[in-house]
Amino acid sequence: MSTAKNKLDTGLIRELAAILREADLGELEVEHEGLRVRVSKPAAPTIMHAAPAHAPAAMPAPAALAAPAAAPVAAVASSDNAVKSPMVGTVYLSPDPNSKAYINIGDKVKKGDTLMLIEAMKTFNPVEADRAGTVKAIYVDNAQPVEYGEALVLIE
Numbered sequence: 001m002s003t004a005k006n007k008l009d010t011g012l013i014r015e016l017a018a019i020l021r022e023a024d025l026g027e028l029e030v031e032h033e034g035l036r037v038r039v040s041k042p043a044a045p046t047i048m049h050a051a052p053a054h055a056p057a058a059m060p061a062p063a064a065l066a067a068p069a070a071a072p073v074a075a076v077a078s079s080d081n082a083v084k085s086p087m088v089g090t091v092y093l094s095p096d097p098n099s100k101a102y103i104n105i106g107d108k109v110k111k112g113d114t115l116m117l118i119e120a121m122k123t124f125n126p127v128e129a130d131r132a133g134t135v136k137a138i139y140v141d142n143a144q145p146v147e148y149g150e151a152l153v154l155i156e
Contacts, residue, residue, distance in 0.1 A: 013037060026145030027088065041145075082139070082151035083130060089120035091127075091152065093142045101142075103153065107135045115153050118146065129155060 016028050016039045027040040085091075093101045093116050103115050109129040117124045137154040140146060 013039065024145075026090075026147070081131075081133070081136075081154055081156050083115060083127065083153045083155060085118060085146045085148055085150045085152055086127065087118055087120050087125065088148050089118040089125070089146060091140045091142070091144050091146050092117040092119060092124070093138070093140075103135050103138070105135055105138060109133060109135060109155060116140075127152060131155060 012030075016030060016037060019025070019028060025041075027038065029036065029038040031037075093103075095102070095117070102117075103109060103113075109115065110132045111129055113129045114126045115129055115135075116127050118127055119125070133155040135153060136156050139151050139153065146152065
């Protein structure tokens with residue numbers, strides 16, 4: 001084996017990173033002539049979608065109030081009641097862009113109800129409620145990339 005053949009092409013990695021950014025992908029893996037390169041973005045912080053009880057639903061929360069909410073979200077997201085992603089993919093909160101969301105905060109769900117879809121390799125996979133309860137928080141946005149095991153929804 002020659003050392004020139006085994007040398008890593010940093011230009012290839014830069015190209016893959018550019019493709020990752022341009023296509024807004026979470027991860028990209030390429031294999032060529034025995035060399036496998038995987039490039040991925042760090043996971044974005046999760047955001048709780050619950051509006052404060054005193055604020056109208058259409059009014060965005062001030063930025064100063066949104067920052068302290070990050071700590072409770074992390075604690076809640078690790079809860080056993082959080083439905084976690086069964087795969088890596090892109091989450092969709094409704095069956096198509098013109099339809100209403102499968103769930104909203106405050107909705108009652110039954111075990112087996114579809115909560116959202118995760119698209120992976122051009123296949124749409126339903127994420128179902130693993131228990132009955134009330135949707136307390138939705139941790140993901142529509143068309144957001146998700147990782148395996150990432151908290152998606154809090155059901156209590």
